[in-house]
Amino acid sequence: MDCNERLRELVLRFINHQGGAAEVTEDGALRVLLPPEVAEAVGVSEESVLGGTEIPLVYGSPVLERIIQQVTSHVPVVYALIQPPYLKKAGFEQILSRDISFPNARVMITGTAAARTSYMVLTVHYLALSDERREGHINIALQERTGANVQRLLDAWSGRAPVFLDPGKIPTHFPHQMDDPLKTAFELAKASSEEALQDFLESMKRRLHRDIRNIREYYATMETEMREGLSHSSLGEEQKEERMAKIADLPLEAGRKIEDIRQKYQVRIRLRPSVAIRILIxxxxxxxxxxxRKASREINLFWNPVTQAIDPLACEGCGKTISTAYCREEKGRIKVMCRLCNG
Ligand SMILES: [Zn+2]
Structure with missing residues (x-):
């Protein structure tokens, strides 16, 4: 496949994926029909010929650049299904007391049922740019229904015979809306990447402080030397004044140098989701x-056969993942919260 064919293939896939239609013309261009929002994003009219003389499709051409931007700004999503041959039937009291504690409530299991729930394994690429660069990947596993972080799923899911699903055969069990879980997983990845970058951020800070200290010392020494030189008998009045003016300018000059150094060590962190795997289990x-107290409430917990554990919960106050859950009464209704939100 030559370069033009590859580009045409990319554009064709993009157009099909976006719900448009395309046909290849005799001279190898693409006659396309695009949904209005796609046409607008790409900057062409809804009916266009791409790859002809009017709108060429070559590397660097504005239309191709915009298509590539569209392709990479959407997170690719893969769907999978995990169906273990056997699901646990009993013994949940013991597992519950092992996995989740409710320090201020009485807990009773009222029933169990077979169910399906969806999880999202999100991979996020982080890049920190400063005087040096540092990059890596963060993986997050999220229970889509509760928004809880099920970190143990990460190592375990791929070994449990997942069946990958064709895009046309996605079960309706997956919540249609995936923006919320994606956002939650992305926030978790952000926090993890900051943790992963801790050493890097600290080292940039240390070097910044060291350089600032050196600049201050350098200018302080220079000022002392210049002041000492003032008493030198060979200096005329004019030269003395000139030197005084230079001394007066030193703090400003040092300030500029320090500002430059701050810019040099400033850390910009960029996060980009690489792929989301949604797994129905x-x-x-x-x-x-x-x-x-006098109130009661039913909640649903999920025993996950992949982790062999009950999924943690998400605090109903701040969303943080918890395995110690405090009950708190608000307007006659029990809320399940983390220790901090419970106050
Ligand atoms: Zn909380």
């Missing part, structure tokens, strides 16, 4: 009744 739904 057969789980056991564990219905639990929480009794807190």
């Amino acid at each position: 057969d789980v056991v739904q564990v219905m639990v009744k929480l009794q807190y």
Whole structure:
């Protein structure tokens, strides 16, 4: 396949994926029909010929640049299904007391049922740019229904015979809306990448402070030397004045140097989701009744056969993932919260 064919292939796939239509003309260009929002994003009219003399498709051409931008700004999503042959039937009391604690409530399992729930494994690429660069990947596993971080799923899911699904055969169990879980997973990845970059950020800060200290010392020494030189008998009045003016300018000059150095060590962090894998897993739904003071509430927990554990919860105050859940009564309703939100 030559370069033009490859470009045409890329553009064809993009157009099909976006719900447009395209046909190859006799001279190898693409006659396309695009949905209005796609046409606008790419900067052509809805009916256009791409790759002809009017709108060429070559590397660097504005239309191709915009198409590439569109392709890479959307996270590719892969779908998979995990169906273990056997699901646990009993013994959930013990597992519940092992995996999640409710320090201020009475807990009773009222029933269990086979269910399916979806998870998202998101890979995010981070790039930190400063005087040096540091990059890497962060993986996050999220329970899509609750927004809880199920980190143990990361190492385990690929070994549990996932079946990858054709784009046309995605079960309806997946919540149609994937923006919320994606956003939550991205926020978690952001926090993890900051943790991963801790050493790098610290080292940039250390070098910045060292350089600032050196600049200050350099200018302080220079000022002392210049002041000492003032008493030198060979200096005329005019030269003395000139030197005084130079001394007066030193703090400003040092300030400029320090500002330059701050710019040099400033760290810009860029995060880009690389791929999202949404996995539907057969789980056991564990219905639990929480009794807190005079109020009670039923909640659903999920026993995950891949991690062999009950998924952690998300705090209903701040969204943080928790395995110690405090109950708190708000307007007659029990809320499940982290220790901090419970106050
Ligand atoms: Zn909280």
